[in-house]
Amino acid sequence: MTQAPRGRALALRTRLLAAMLAPLLGIAVLLGLAGATLIADVVRRTNDRVLGGALGAVAETVQVERGEVTMDLPAAAFGMLENSERDNVYYRIAVGDRLLTGYADLSAPRIADLAIDTPRFRYASYRDQPIRIAEVRRDLPRIDRAVIVQVAETLDGRHALQRRLLVALLLGEILLVGVAMLLIRPALGWSLRPLARLRTAVAARDTRATPDLSPLDTGPLPVELVPLADAFDHLLARLDNATAGIRRFTADASHQMRTPLAVLKVQVALARRGDPGALGEIADAADRLERLVTQLLALARADEAGVSPPRERVDLREVAVGVIGRRIGQAIEAGVDLHLDAPEGPVVIASHRTLLVEILSNLVDNAIRYNRNGGMVAIVIGEDAGTVSIAVADDGPGLPDADVDRVGQRFLRLSTSAGKDGSGLGLAIVRSAVQRLGGNIDFRNTQPGLRVTLRF
Numbered sequence: 001m002t003q004a005p006r007g008r009a010l011a012l013r014t015r016l017l018a019a020m021l022a023p024l025l026g027i028a029v030l031l032g033l034a035g036a037t038l039i040a041d042v043v044r045r046t047n048d049r050v051l052g053g054a055l056g057a058v059a060e061t062v063q064v065e066r067g068e069v070t071m072d073l074p075a076a077a078f079g080m081l082e083n084s085e086r087d088n089v090y091y092r093i094a095v096g097d098r099l100l101t102g103y104a105d106l107s108a109p110r111i112a113d114l115a116i117d118t119p120r121f122r123y124a125s126y127r128d129q130p131i132r133i134a135e136v137r138r139d140l141p142r143i144d145r146a147v148i149v150q151v152a153e154t155l156d157g158r159h160a161l162q163r164r165l166l167v168a169l170l171l172g173e174i175l176l177v178g179v180a181m182l183l184i185r186p187a188l189g190w191s192l193r194p195l196a197r198l199r200t201a202v203a204a205r206d207t208r209a210t211p212d213l214s215p216l217d218t219g220p221l222p223v224e225l226v227p228l229a230d231a232f233d234h235l236l237a238r239l240d241n242a243t244a245g246i247r248r249f250t251a252d253a254s255h256q257m258r259t260p261l262a263v264l265k266v267q268v269a270l271a272r273r274g275d276p277g278a279l280g281e282i283a284d285a286a287d288r289l290e291r292l293v294t295q296l297l298a299l300a301r302a303d304e305a306g307v308s309p310p311r312e313r314v315d316l317r318e319v320a321v322g323v324i325g326r327r328i329g330q331a332i333e334a335g336v337d338l339h340l341d342a343p344e345g346p347v348v349i350a351s352h353r354t355l356l357v358e359i360l361s362n363l364v365d366n367a368i369r370y371n372r373n374g375g376m377v378a379i380v381i382g383e384d385a386g387t388v389s390i391a392v393a394d395d396g397p398g399l400p401d402a403d404v405d406r407v408g409q410r411f412l413r414l415s416t417s418a419g420k421d422g423s424g425l426g427l428a429i430v431r432s433a434v435q436r437l438g439g440n441i442d443f444r445n446t447q448p449g450l451r452v453t454l455r456f
Helices: 012-060 075-079 156-191 193-207 226-272 278-302 316-334 353-369 401-406 426-437
Strands: 063-065 068-070 089-095 098-102 120-126 129-138 147-154 312-315 337-341 348-351 376-384 387-394 440-445 450-455
Touching (some): 012 075, 012 120, 012 147, 012 156, 147 156, 156 193, 312 353, 316 337, 316 353, 316 376, 353 426, 426 440
Antiparallel strands (some): 063 068, 089 098, 089 147, 129 147, 312 348, 387 450
16 A cells, blocks of 8 residues: 655644744744833933933023123033034023023923922924924023023934943844854754654664564653653554464464364365265365364454444344344254244344344354253343343253353364364354443353353
8 A cells, every 4th residue: 555645744843933932033023123212211301311411400590680680601511412423512591582592593491391399301402403392491580571591402322322322232142042042953853752752662663583572671761752752652552462363364274274274285186096985075174274274264253353333223123133144044944943032122222233243153052052852942032120131042062160251262172172173263243243332241050051141
């Protein structure tokens, strides 16, 4: 049987690597966005604090002398704003709408929007450059108009600092992801080592001359691989049972078919010499061989390993009637009375019809074959406290007490079978099939006769 082509899938190592790196990269992007936002806020707050300090220093110099507003611009206030990017610094001091000093075209605020002595910061554009303005309103004594003090700077220094921090953040994330990738690959190799050990244990079975179907020896396995190893061991056990069944069938067939074939060869040789009785012997030998092959096949079906056969609703009365119809000719020929003792209505159980027919047919065959002329064979179906039973009873010689425990062994020929045609497989078929159906079988001498009872 050719194996169906398998589609190629991503390697397990690649899947795990992608599953681990994709979230890591996603987290790195989110951290980058959050870091960029935080950096922008920190840079703004830090520089606004310096700009606010310069504004406070300038605003403190604004005084009233002789009814006039005066100021003394401190050089240190503007020195606070110096940086390596040489940002331009602008200022404006006005009393109401009248410019006192500074850059007249610097963006002026609405006086009503400013709270007294509370600095306010805003972005604006001045001389085609973005700037940051710090402004405060002061109310001086004997001055009826508000004094507005503004200090502004360009944003080159802020942007340069923000870029440096962002580059440092990006390099840190790249380093983190790179180190993670370097560490993940050996970690995956270490994590997948038990799987490789399991694969090696399976592959080693293919190098041996004879099939080894014993459980895998893989040592301790992670909890995720235990179900896989157990399932494989279960499959090996089923395969071992199936192989053992084939070996038993082959051994049984070669052992039991040797005698009928030898008889056939002798009778064929006699027929060639003109012996008129040889053809009858050939026909009898062929019948015995056919029955033997049939029983061997039935035993092989009953011995099939694995799970129990699928259950179906089976009427035991219907099965018994069918078996009687099949064996009635044999009973008449043997001079045995065959009848059924069962309730009027159907007796339904969950079982397997084919195996039940095989069981009952072999029991009835044995009861007829080893009974006496004029004897009786009865199929009895009963129900008791939820347990359904079916029994095959006869009034023949029964079994020696010493043989009751051995009934059902393969090719067992009991002392009561002397002179009877048979292979010793009938009851072996019955016992094996009953085990597959999960039932119980009981052999009991009834003096006279034997009663075989099956309970489900």
